[in-house]
Amino acid sequence: MPDQIAFQNKNEILNNILYLLDQNGLQQKDLADYLGVSRTVITQWKKHQTDTYLKYIDKIAEFLDVSKNDLLNPDISILDESVLTPEEISLIKYYRSLDIPELKKVAMQTMSFLATVKKISN
CATH class of the missing domain: 1.20.5 (Single alpha-helices involved in coiled-coils or other helix-helix interfaces)
Structure with missing residues (x-):
C-alpha cells in the first residue's frame, strides 16, 4: 500500500468511491464484480468494518475512470x-x-x- 494512502483520511477516500459510483449510475455490485470480490465486502467497506478497499485503489480508479489522485484527494464531490x-x-x-x-x-x-x-x- 503506498505511503501516501496511510496519511489520507480513509473515510474521505471511501466517500469519494461511493460518490463516484453514484455519479456514474453504477451499483456496488458492478464494482464488486469488477474487483472480483463479493458484494458483502463492499457492504463491509460502507459500514467501516474493513478498509481493504485501500489495496484496490488502482483498480477502483480504473473502474471509475478517474486518477488514483482523484480518489485520494479529499472531497472529490467538488468536481461536480x-x-x-x-x-x-x-x-x-x-x-x-x-x-x-x-x-x-x-x-x-x-x-x-x-x-x-x-x-x-x-
Whole structure:
C-alpha cells in the first residue's frame, strides 16, 4: 500500500468511491464484480468494518475512470459539473495530477497573480 494512502483520511477516500459510483449510475455490485470480490465486502467497506478497499485503489480508479489522485484527494464531490465549468474541472484535475511540489507552488503563484490582475482590472 503506498505511503501516501496511510496519511489520507480513509473515510474521505471511501466517500469519494461511493460518490463516484453514484455519479456514474453504477451499483456496488458492478464494482464488486469488477474487483472480483463479493458484494458483502463492499457492504463491509460502507459500514467501516474493513478498509481493504485501500489495496484496490488502482483498480477502483480504473473502474471509475478517474486518477488514483482523484480518489485520494479529499472531497472529490467538488468536481461536480453542476457547480464547476468543464474548464475549472480540467484545471483542478491537472493541479491534482502534479506530483512535484515545486510545480504546485508555481501553479498557486500563477493563480494568485491572476487574482491580483482581476482585482486591478475591476
